[in-house]
Amino acid sequence: MTGPENKLKFLTLAIALVLLASTVTGCKGKKEAAPNPPTVTVATPVEKNVQTYAEFTGYTAAVESVDIRARVRGFLDKVAFEDAARVKKGDLLFIIEQAPYKAQRDQTKAELASARAELERAQIDLKRVEVAAKTNAVSQEEVTNRRAQRDVAAAAVDEEKAKLEQARLNLGYTEVRSPIDGRVSRRLVDEGNLVGAGENTLLTTIVTMDPIYVYFEVDERTLIKGLKRSPRAFDNKKDYPFYVGLDTEKGYPHKGVLDYFSNIVDQNTGTITARGVLPNKEKELYPGMFARVRVPAEVASDALLVHEKAIGTDLGGKYLYIVKSDNTVEQHRVELGPLDGEMRVISEGIKKGERYIVNGLQFARPGLPVTPKKEEEKPSAKAVPQKQGAAGEEEAKPDPSPEPEKPQ
Numbered sequence: 394m395t396g397p398e399n400k401l402k403f404l405t406l407a408i409a410l411v412l413l414a415s416t417v418t419g420c421k422g423k424k425e426a427a428p429n430p431p432t433v434t435v436a437t438p439v440e441k442n443v444q445t446y447a448e449f450t451g452y453t454a455a456v457e458s459v460d461i462r463a464r465v466r467g468f469l470d471k472v473a474f475e476d477a478a479r480v481k482k483g484d485l486l487f488i489i490e491q492a493p494y495k496a497q498r499d500q501t502k503a504e505l506a507s508a509r510a511e512l513e514r515a516q517i518d519l520k521r522v523e524v525a526a527k528t529n530a531v532s533q534e535e536v537t538n539r540r541a542q543r544d545v546a547a548a549a550v551d552e553e554k555a556k557l558e559q560a561r562l563n564l565g566y567t568e569v570r571s572p573i574d575g576r577v578s579r580r581l582v583d584e585g586n587l588v589g590a591g592e593n594t595l596l597t598t599i600v601t602m603d604p605i606y607v608y609f610e611v612d613e614r615t616l617i618k619g620l621k622r623s624p625r626a627f628d629n630k631k632d633y634p635f636y637v638g639l640d641t642e643k644g645y646p647h648k649g650v651l652d653y654f655s656n657i658v659d660q661n662t663g664t665i666t667a668r669g670v671l672p673n674k675e676k677e678l679y680p681g682m683f684a685r686v687r688v689p690a691e692v693a694s695d696a697l698l699v700h701e702k703a704i705g706t707d708l709g710g711k712y713l714y715i716v717k718s719d720n721t722v723e724q725h726r727v728e729l730g731p732l733d734g735e736m737r738v739i740s741e742g743i744k745k746g747e748r749y750i751v752n753g754l755q756f757a758r759p760g761l762p763v764t765p766k767k768e769e770e771k772p773s774a775k776a777v778p779q780k781q782g783a784a785g786e787e788e789a790k791p792d793p794s795p796e797p798e799k800p801q
Contacts, residue, residue: 430762433753435716437746438697443738445690445731449667451609455600455680456670457573463589463596464566465489469582476579480571480599487569487580487596489588494567498560505553512546519543575601576676600680603673607637607649609686610664622691627654627665635669636687639678645687647671647678697743698736703751704729713743714750714757716765722750724759 463469471488474480519539525531571577578598588594611627619627636645649671658665669686671678704727705712715723730738743749750757751768 430720430764431753431756432764432766433716433757434751434768435748435765436700436703436751436768437748438699438739438743439736440695440697440745443693443696443698443731443733445693445738446687447611447615447690449609449611449686449688451607451684451686453671453678453680453682453684454606454608455575455602456604456606457575457601458680459572459575459599461486461569461571461596461599462593463487463489463569464593465494465563466589467493467567467587469584469586469588469596472580472584474577474580476577478577479602480575480577482571482574484571485568486571486577489567489569491564491567494560494564498557498564501553501557501560505550505557508546508549508553512543512550515539515543515546569596571599573599573601575599602676602679604649604670605673605678605680607635607669607671607684607686609667609669609684610659610662611654611667613658613663613665616658616665619690627667634689637669637671638685638687640683640685645685651688693730693738696730696738697745698733698738699743699749700751701732701735701737703749703754704737705754713739714754714759715743716748716750716763720762720765722757722759722761722763 467490469487470490473485473487480486519536519542522531522536522539526533526536576599578600580597582588582594582596588596616627633651635649635651637647637649638645649669651667651669653666653668655666699713703713705714709726711727711729713725713727715725717723725742727742728740730740732738748765750763750765753763757763
């Protein structure tokens with residue numbers, strides 16, 4: 394290889410090294426631009442008086458429930474109703490064979506007539522001997538015997554009257570009628586079957602539909618709190634409201650009044666039985682349904698409320714992301730109070746005026762900065778109207794169909 398070729402290669406290599414060095418130097422001179430903090434929507438707690446509620450689970454029950462049974466023995470001749478029909482008091486439901494009881498009634502009538510004839514004869518005989526006794530034609534002993542015969546005949550008449558009344562009752566029992574207004578179940582015995590043989594055969598049942606009861610259990614802790622607010626808070630009353638929602642309903646659209654509290658706490662469950670009564674004019678509530686129950690408690694004054702969707706959950710429990718004055722995020726553990734529409738009362742964990750993240754929780758991390766954007770103002774919920782409750786505490790009428798509180 395000649396000298397000029399080596400010089401050319403060396404010159405080419407030197408130029409490449411100079412270009413590489415300048416490129417590296419230029420890259421070191423440039424700084425990477427820091428990304429902007431994520432944008433989040435923030436809000437401050439709403440302060441207002443909030444009606445609190447105690448919530449329970451229960452079930453509906455009929456105010457009146459009657460088992461219809463056969464009271465006399467015989468074959469079932471007729472079923473006079475349609476299954477599940479609504480019936481009125483006095484409506485005919487069943488007919489049990491009547492012929493034997495009509496015969497018994499007629500026989501007793503004849504026996505009563507015979508007893509009355511015997512009584513009449515005894516009375517005539519007594520009068521005759523009483524007249525004869527005045528002239529000493531008969532002894533006083535004979536008068537006494539005739540009077541005894543008259544009394545025996547009178548007793549026989551009374552006995553036959555009682556038998557006739559029983560025979561009429563038995564004949565009346567062959568027509569089974571509804572004792573109440575309500576809804577009848579299905580027939581439990583078909584026509585042609587023997588009923589009332591050895592037992593009062595159950596034929597069907599009837600329950601009233603309007604109004605309807607709701608039973609639920611109040612835990613001991615709630616009982617104690619209520620008694621502290623008012624010693625007579627759990628007296629039986631018919632002017633204290635409660636609200637009910639069925640399993641498939643939103644909120645608590647049915648309103649009634651509490652009318653009964655038990656007088657003992659069940660030691661096995663630590664609860665006391667309570668009952669309310671609901672109007673059921675549309676017959677949409679059936680006995681035995683599951684019911685969610687909400688009962689007004691005290692009014693929380695100056696409570697702090699946040700959006701329910703702003704509350705996060707992890708293994709440590711519930712929390713809010715708070716944006717500090719330097720726009721960094723801080724996690725606050727919170728204690729939840731009752732739900733008020735789409736807002737949740739926060740008992741502990743946030744102060745008045747603190748900013749919390751509503752939207753953008755997925756972008757926020759404790760200790761890192763964010764770009765807070767204030768939530769657009771919406772018309773705030775009306776303050777809870779207050780009035781004096783039956784138990785002495787302030788009470789408010791809730792939205793008839795608020796969203797039910799989610800279990801924590």
